[in-house]
Amino acid sequence: MDHKAAEDATDAALARAAELARGWAAGVNRRRVAPAAVAADLRARLGGPLPDRGEDPVATLDALAAGAEDGLVAAPGPRYFGFVTGGGVPAAVGADWLASVWDQNAAMYVMGPAASVAEEVAGAWAAELLGLPAGVSVGFTTGATMASFAALAAGRHSLLERAGWDAERDGLFGAPEVPVVVGEEAHVTIHAALGMLGMGRDRVTRVATDGQGRMRADALAAVLAGLDRPALVCAQAGNVNTGAFDPLPEIADLVRANGGWLHADGAFGLWAAADPARRHLVAGADRADSWTTDAHKWLNVPYDSGLVFTAHPAAHHAAMTLGAAYYVETGGGERDPYNWVAESSRRARGFAVWAAIRSLGRDGVAEMVGRTCDLARRFAAGLHGAPGIGIRVLNDVVLNQVLVRFDDPTGDAAAGDARTAAVIEAVQAEGTLWLGGSVWHGRRVMRISVSGWRTTADDVDRSVAAVLRIAGGIVSVPPRG
Numbered sequence: 001m002d003h004k005a006a007e008d009a010t011d012a013a014l015a016r017a018a019e020l021a022r023g024w025a026a027g028v029n030r031r032r033v034a035p036a037a038v039a040a041d042l043r044a045r046l047g048g049p050l051p052d053r054g055e056d057p058v059a060t061l062d063a064l065a066a067g068a069e070d071g072l073v074a075a076p077g078p079r080y081f082g083f084v085t086g087g088g089v090p091a092a093v094g095a096d097w098l099a100s101v102w103d104q105n106a107a108m109y110v111m112g113p114a115a116s117v118a119e120e121v122a123g124a125w126a127a128e129l130l131g132l133p134a135g136v137s138v139g140f141t142t143g144a145t146m147a148s149f150a151a152l153a154a155g156r157h158s159l160l161e162r163a164g165w166d167a168e169r170d171g172l173f174g175a176p177e178v179p180v181v182v183g184e185e186a187h188v189t190i191h192a193a194l195g196m197l198g199m200g201r202d203r204v205t206r207v208a209t210d211g212q213g214r215m216r217a218d219a220l221a222a223v224l225a226g227l228d229r230p231a232l233v234c235a236q237a238g239n240v241n242t243g244a245f246d247p248l249p250e251i252a253d254l255v256r257a258n259g260g261w262l263h264a265d266g267a268f269g270l271w272a273a274a275d276p277a278r279r280h281l282v283a284g285a286d287r288a289d290s291w292t293t294d295a296h297k298w299l300n301v302p303y304d305s306g307l308v309f310t311a312h313p314a315a316h317h318a319a320m321t322l323g324a325a326y327y328v329e330t331g332g333g334e335r336d337p338y339n340w341v342a343e344s345s346r347r348a349r350g351f352a353v354w355a356a357i358r359s360l361g362r363d364g365v366a367e368m369v370g371r372t373c374d375l376a377r378r379f380a381a382g383l384h385g386a387p388g389i390g391i392r393v394l395n396d397v398v399l400n401q402v403l404v405r406f407d408d409p410t411g412d413a414a415a416g417d418a419r420t421a422a423v424i425e426a427v428q429a430e431g432t433l434w435l436g437g438s439v440w441h442g443r444r445v446m447r448i449s450v451s452g453w454r455t456t457a458d459d460v461d462r463s464v465a466a467v468l469r470i471a472g473g474i475v476s477v478p479p480r481g
């Protein structure tokens with residue numbers, strides 16, 4: 001293929017992709033939220049033998065869109081309340097396209113100077129929005145899991161270095177022990193990161209939590225009092241079920257007294273700092289040593305976009321750097337992104353984060369966070385105590401998370417679990433909205449997360465009406481007496 005043919009083929013493919021993407025984006029408000037297709041349908045449409053011959057790129061894109069179409073979840077739409085996902089604000093989606101077309105390798109400054117500087121700037125903007133101390137180091141990861149991996153690697157490095165051990169060079173066999181302390185309701189990805197770091201998913205001391213899932217400071221104090229060395233302590237800013245925050249000021253005092261490393265997992269919750277009306281929830285988070293958050297959740301940047309920050313750039317760098325001889329260090333103070341995450345070649349993730357923050361501005365991020373929290377309260381108020389279906393909201397709705405349960409009139413917990421599961425399944429199948437299930441303190445619950453930039457009060461009202469109508473059809477509780 002000569003240059004002209006390559007140019008034409010690229011142009012045609014981009015034009016078709018834009019057309020298909022615009023069609024999807026324009027309809028995402030109205031789509032049925034759950035996909036219509038199941039895996040077998042999708043395998044039939046997208047599967048088949050390995051093609052012997054190639055085809056026109058536009059035909060390939062058409063085949064992809066036709067094959068994928070009804071297997072797509074309207075997660076960027078306004079009535080997707082599953083997990084804590086968020087959609088993609090327009091500038092971030094556009095910047096993400098550009099990142100693909102520009103195809104910069106964000107491993108090193110020399111491979112993509114603009115990608116490196118976009119990370120530098122977007123990282124500093126994000127740190128400011130999140131209320132983190134000046135001078136924090138930042139890495140752009142696939143998501144919160146790998147952000148926690150990098151943060152905890154930095155903590156491991158720091159604690160072992162102080163004990164006279166080089167973890168990166170010598171590994172962990174024979175190393176001094178590092179006590180690891182986590183809240184009883186730490187996110188599963190904290191355990192996964194600890195496992196990948198050789199510190200053990202379960203070789204942890206779990207600290208009791210309160211009724212909202214917050215780590216109990218008195219219980220942490222008792223755990224730390226029993227230790228003879230500094231610990232790696234993992235706290236949470238935003239419980240994945242309730243949205244509650246660990247008591248970070250007290251935790252920071254305790255970890256400081258212990259001489260340990262405090263990590264704050266704020267995959268979504270840390271963004272509360274951007275909203276003046278909710279900033280108090282995050283008080284004390286600025287005293288942590290490292291932080292995890294996601295841009296692909298509440299900042300509404302497309303996947304994959306996580307952020308790790310640390311207050312100890314040297315430890316962060318030491319834990320992540322590769323330093324191969326042929327890697328070009330510019331020496332001029334430029335940022336080589338591979339020094340801050342567990343990846344070398346990778347996508348230039350900074351562009352989309354830069355675009356999201358620039359297009360929203362400080363006010364726009366605050367508005368989005370504040371509005372979604374207000375909508376979560378509206379959701380809860382619409383559902384709680386609605387007559388005849390045994391429905392109640394279980395958590396204090398302090399953030400964007402709502403936990404709902406459908407009790408059985410007999411009070412039987414297992415029957416309540418079954419009713420709750422049945423309503424979740426029926427709501428998902430009906431398609432007006434999508435929400436997920438979870439297990440909270442041993443019982444089945446419906447979990448609602450309001451994280452998408454498109455969601456309006458009308459979407460919440462329609463969703464509340466749909467949940468009540470569907471629940472009424474299957475779990476109607478006879479009036480007492």
Ligand SMILES: Cc1ncc(COP(=O)(O)O)c(C=O)c1O
Nearest residue numbers: 084143144145187189240267294
């Ligand atoms: C508190 C917390 N930590 C970590 C994660 C994992 O995030 P990711 O899927 O981006 O790795 C989540 C996801 O919901 C979360 O809520």
